[in-house]
Amino acid sequence: MHAFDVLGDPVRRRILELLTDGERSAGSITELIRSEFGISQPGVSQHLRVLRENGFTAVRAEGTRRLYSVEAEPLREVDRWLERFRGFWDQRLDALGTELARGRRRGTPTRKDPP
Amino acid sequence: MHAFDVLGDPVRRRILELLTDGERSAGSITELIRSEFGISQPGVSQHLRVLRENGFTAVRAEGTRRLYSVEAEPLREVDRWLERFRGFWDQRLDALGTELARGRRRGTPTRKDPP
């Protein structure tokens, strides 16, 4: 499953958002998601599975609890894919800053259409 | 349809990639995509429609030709969503740069799990 497919689901995006400020147990995630989306516990668990199996989260057991946390790599991959499009809005870049932070090369796009 | 759903399809991602270096006619896109993915002309046309209807592309008519080009906004939206996760890998940031370019506030995430 491609990273973008994983992020295509609003529940999964929300779960990742919840994890931005640190570890969270499956239970606390489930509770929140249930209240926000009205889906069942197994439903949430399956989304957690997708995130897990695609490397978006790391899990750590603590008793019966499973503590989930964000794993950066796949998100970073998405970020890298987007990179090629930054030129479309970064134009009036506070140059130095962006250029240093990201390693871009591409300038403003130009026309090109084969016959 | 959410931006991530649009990007969930590999054909649509590829089309956007093709458009990074400028306008392209539906025909030239179709030809390329057909050779790469082996799908029919209507198939490609439908993907173009999704991109169009979701604001990922602009279209301009030139005779019978339709010239497609990238429209930044939706991609930018995705970029903004990702922003909150940059802290997970940007740590060793060439500080100044990133901080100036993006308007981040969040630091390194910390633990937090409600009972």
Added chain:
DNA sequence: CCACTGTGTCAGTTTGTGATTATATAAGTC
């Protein structure tokens, strides 16, 4: 006007994904 090219739309079929209910497993508690 006719035929041809370029492109979009429609109808119908297939497939994959997300949801549900029921159940399994594993860890604590009494």
Added chain:
DNA sequence: GACTTATATAATCACAAACTGACACAGTGG
């Protein structure tokens, strides 16, 4: 050991998405 809590898995079902083939329609050139 029986019971409860925490979480995952299994089986199944429903629906949205993607593909195809047939067709429509606008421009263009003879």
